[in-house]
Amino acid sequence: MIDLRSDTLTQPTPGMRRAMAEAVVGDEQKREDPTVIALEERAAELLGQEEAVYLPTATMGNQIALRLLTEPGDELLVEARAHIYRYELGGPAVHAGLALKPLATEDGRLTPEQVRAAVNPPRDLHMAPTRVLALENTHNGGGGRVWALDRYRAVVAEARGHGLAVHLDGARLLNASVAAGVRAAEYGREADTVTLCLSKGLGCPLGALVATSRELAPKARRLKHLFGGAMRQAGIVAAAGLYALDHHVDRLADDHANARRLVEGLAEAGMPVDPAQVESNFVLLDVGSLGLDPDGAVARLRAEGVLLSFASKPGVLRAVTHLDVSEADVDAAVPAIARALSGREAPVAVGLDAPTPY
Ligand SMILES: Cc1ncc(COP(=O)(O)O)c(C=O)c1O
Numbered sequence: 001m002i003d004l005r006s007d008t009l010t011q012p013t014p015g016m017r018r019a020m021a022e023a024v025v026g027d028e029q030k031r032e033d034p035t036v037i038a039l040e041e042r043a044a045e046l047l048g049q050e051e052a053v054y055l056p057t058a059t060m061g062n063q064i065a066l067r068l069l070t071e072p073g074d075e076l077l078v079e080a081r082a083h084i085y086r087y088e089l090g091g092p093a094v095h096a097g098l099a100l101k102p103l104a105t106e107d108g109r110l111t112p113e114q115v116r117a118a119v120n121p122p123r124d125l126h127m128a129p130t131r132v133l134a135l136e137n138t139h140n141g142g143g144g145r146v147w148a149l150d151r152y153r154a155v156v157a158e159a160r161g162h163g164l165a166v167h168l169d170g171a172r173l174l175n176a177s178v179a180a181g182v183r184a185a186e187y188g189r190e191a192d193t194v195t196l197c198l199s200k201g202l203g204c205p206l207g208a209l210v211a212t213s214r215e216l217a218p219k220a221r222r223l224k225h226l227f228g229g230a231m232r233q234a235g236i237v238a239a240a241g242l243y244a245l246d247h248h249v250d251r252l253a254d255d256h257a258n259a260r261r262l263v264e265g266l267a268e269a270g271m272p273v274d275p276a277q278v279e280s281n282f283v284l285l286d287v288g289s290l291g292l293d294p295d296g297a298v299a300r301l302r303a304e305g306v307l308l309s310f311a312s313k314p315g316v317l318r319a320v321t322h323l324d325v326s327e328a329d330v331d332a333a334v335p336a337i338a339r340a341l342s343g344r345e346a347p348v349a350v351g352l353d354a355p356t357p358y
Pocket of ligand 1: 056057058059060062083084136138140169171172197199208
């Protein structure tokens with residue numbers, strides 16, 4: 001099987017496993033784990049912030065950040081297909097008591113005008129005070145889209161003009177950084193809080209960071225504990241994070257090159273893809289335009305040995321390149337996808353070991 005469902009599927013490499021086995025550890029909850037502390041210091045600098053807090057997941061990072069920047073009853077502006085809005089189970093409402101205002105875009109990137117129009121009039125006593133803007137880079141739901149630094153800064157400046165705090169969901173910020181040729185800190189320092197995920201393209205088994213100012217960091221640590229995220233000998237996994245920052249950042253360019261190779265191969269094979277929209281490690285396939293429903297298309301693909309996942313747009317599937325996808329995998333995936341979706345192959349299988357013709 002060529003598994004292109006997500007970059008969360010990466011397996012720790014032998015080198016990463018060695019680094020984990022050799023990690024010097026301590027009680028992280030007591031701030032006595034030197035490996036966690038080293039990772040936090042490194043991440044703070046990387047993300048253009050003063051401190052960073054090591055966490056199990058990026059979802060926890062986003063939720064801590066929003067809680068940090070707001071009070072219950074405040075309003076959050078967020079793109080309508082952002083992870084924070086769509087895939088965190090309503091967490092901003094549950095954990096921070098926020099009202100959410102989703103703003104629709106084609107590709108995940110808001111405009112300053114959208115932000116301006118969305119801010120509630122500050123003197124209107126009947127409306128939730130708009131307090132925070134959350135941005136995502138790369139934007140998962142938009143198809144791995146990368147913010148140009150100028151556009152990003154313009155949107156942040158608009159938010160600041162209205163007194164808003166800014167959170168950056170940079171789960172894949174290093175993909176954005178590598179793709180745009182912009183240091184992650186350039187994006188990160190514009191925000192009040194930044195989340196980075198280690199368990200996606202960076203290849204760690206788990207782990208994330210939320211970075212912020214020295215002033216807000218103690219509260220971020222308190223919220224981490226409150227949310228049940230304070231750990232013990234977490235240096236075992238933090239060592240994977242340090243290893244990833246040393247060895248797996250520059251190579252994200254390979255994933256992006258593989259995504260480009262994939263989309264160009266698929267375009268040449270007449271598949272419904274748009275090479276112009278591929279900016280990092282995601283390729284979107286509009287199977288709806290072939291008259292296929294996504295479930296059926298996934299089953300056909302599986303029968304040809306390729307796994308894809310649903311994208312957040314209806315009728316669209318997603319292929320994601322990562323550490324465990326080689327150029328040879330891409331070259332094998334292109335004809336397999338074309339066979340599966342061209343409709344010339346019949347019958348197709350549903351499920352791995354229980355083929356059901358339909
Ligand atoms: C943009 C974005 N933010 C946050 C997350 C959450 O990451 P985690 O699974 O570590 O909670 C994801 C996961 O896919 C994501 O794509």
